Amino acid sequence: MRLLRLRQVADKTGLDSTAIYRRMQAGEFPRQVQIGPNTVAWLEHEIDDWIQTRPRPGYDARAATAALKSVAARKTKRVAAAAESCPT
Numbered sequence: 332m333r334l335l336r337l338r339q340v341a342d343k344t345g346l347d348s349t350a351i352y353r354r355m356q357a358g359e360f361p362r363q364v365q366i367g368p369n370t371v372a373w374l375e376h377e378i379d380d381w382i383q384t385r386p387r388p389g390y391d392a393r394a395a396t397a398a399l400k401s402v403a404a405r406k407t408k409r410v411a412a413a414a415e416s417c418p419t
């Protein structure tokens with residue numbers, strides 16, 4: 332479990348501190364945890380999960396998956412061809 336401070340959360344999400352706290356207040360963002368008398372942090376996995384749930388305009392998951400499979404297939408063929416050409 333890794334903890335992120337506000338600056339790290341802002342860098343990771345692209346939100347400024349005001350937007351982070353407003354979304355928290357609205358229940359639209361993970362809550363921070365108290366780690367000291369005047370110190371808070373966020374659980375990294377909660378921030379990562381929040382990022383994954385954000386809609387991405389124009390993003391087609393099926394097309395992206397197909398493209399990744401195509402790239403992986405080409406890479407597998409290149410590796411196999413290289414392995415065949417190497418003397419053992």
